[in-house]
Amino acid sequence: EAQLVQSGAEVKTPGxxxxxSCEGSGYDFSSHWIAWVRQMPGxxxxxxxxxxxxxxxxxxxxxxxxxxxxxxDISITTAYLKWSSLQASDTAMYYCVRRGRSPMVMDVWGNGxxxxxxx
Amino acid sequence: IQLTQSPSFLxxxxxxxxxxxxxxSQGINNYLAWYQQKPGRAPKLLIYAAxxxxxxxxxxxxxxxxxxxFTLTVNSLQPEDFATYYCQQLYDYPHIFGQxxxxxxx
Numbered sequence: 001e002a003q004l005v006q007s008g009a010e011v012k013t014p015g016x017x018x019x020x021s022c023e024g025s026g027y028d029f030s031s032h033w034i035a036w037v038r039q040m041p042g043x044x045x046x047x048x049x050x051x052x053x054x055x056x057x058x059x060x061x062x063x064x065x066x067x068x069x070x071x072x073d074i075s076i077t078t079a080y081l082k083w084s085s086l087q088a089s090d091t092a093m094y095y096c097v098r099r100g101r102s103p104m105v106m107d108v109w110g111n112g113x114x115x116x117x118x119x
Numbered sequence: 120i121q122l123t124q125s126p127s128f129l130x131x132x133x134x135x136x137x138x139x140x141x142x143x144s145q146g147i148n149n150y151l152a153w154y155q156q157k158p159g160r161a162p163k164l165l166i167y168a169a170x171x172x173x174x175x176x177x178x179x180x181x182x183x184x185x186x187x188x189f190t191l192t193v194n195s196l197q198p199e200d201f202a203t204y205y206c207q208q209l210y211d212y213p214h215i216f217g218q219x220x221x222x223x224x225x
Contacts, residue, residue, distance in 0.1 A: 035214070037162075045154075045162065045205055045216040061213035095161055104150050104168040104209050109161040 002027040004034075004096050004110035011116045012086050019082040020113045022096030027108075029077035030054040033099035035106065036070060036081045040092045050099070051079060086117045120144055124206055124217030130225045135196050139220045141189040141206035150210035153182055153191045156219075157202045165204075166191065196222070 007021040022034065035050040049060040053072035060070070072079040079096055092115060098108040121144040131137055141151065149169035154162040164173045166182040169189055179194045193200055201224050206217040 037216075044219045045156075045207075047207070047214045047216060050212075050214070059212045061215075063213075097162075100167075102168070104152065105164070106152060106207070106209070106214075107164050107167075107173070109163070112161055 002098065002108045004098060004108055006094075006096060006110040006113045009114040009116070011118070013119055014086060014088055014117055016086050016117075017082070017084050018086055018115065019080050020094060020115065022079045022081075022110050024077045024079070024098065027098075030074045032101075034072065034079040035097050035099065036068075036079075037095045037097060038064075038092045039095065039112075048081070048094075053077075053079065086115075088117050088119070090115060091117050120147065120208055120211055120215065122206055122208055122215055122217040124220055126220060127218065128221050128223065130223050131196060132225045133196055133198055136192065136194050137196060137222065138193075139191045139204055139206075141184075141191070141217050143187045143189075143208055143210075146186045147208045147210035149185050150208055151184065151189050152207045152209060154205045154207065155200075155202045156205065162205065193222075198224075 005023045030053045036048040038046040048064045049070045051058045051070045053074045069082040093112045095112050096110040097106045100107040123142045151169045153166040156162040170182050182191045201222050203219045203221045205219050
């Protein structure tokens, strides 16, 4: 069974860096796009970007480009979302999600990582 | 591409039939998915390719549409269906979501 397991909750102060992870198992990790989705407290879902682990081809939502970096390491079947300098407005739940064989399907979601940024 | 989902909030009862609409600002063929999210949980895929039911999703869920107008219908609402529903377009990047529709028990 395909599964995405995300790293644990983080509490950071503004200006700190952070990298959260999403480990895939039960499927061919390198051949499925992985997207990241933000959900701020009490708000809706926001698509941040997507990566193809096999060649690291990455597409960003312009709203997030330059503020986060998406990467992947196929040797350990893990995707990452990184911030160089966190802001209080980055406080949110972050989900990774796998695209299925069809480009119309985002079918497997991670359990989510809560990031809290507070001084 | 912008997605406009309506209504934003729906107060309804067990056994009711409800319809949620999602309108795209430009044609997206059938590159639309629907998700259900319950509090404190990750979203769950219900429908992809505008009308294809994901494996394991109850048949009371159905969806239709093509181009710019899409509808998710839930027949005979069950207590476990009270949640927030989102549409998402996968036609072009960024793969944005609608703003969500919250179903609440009347």
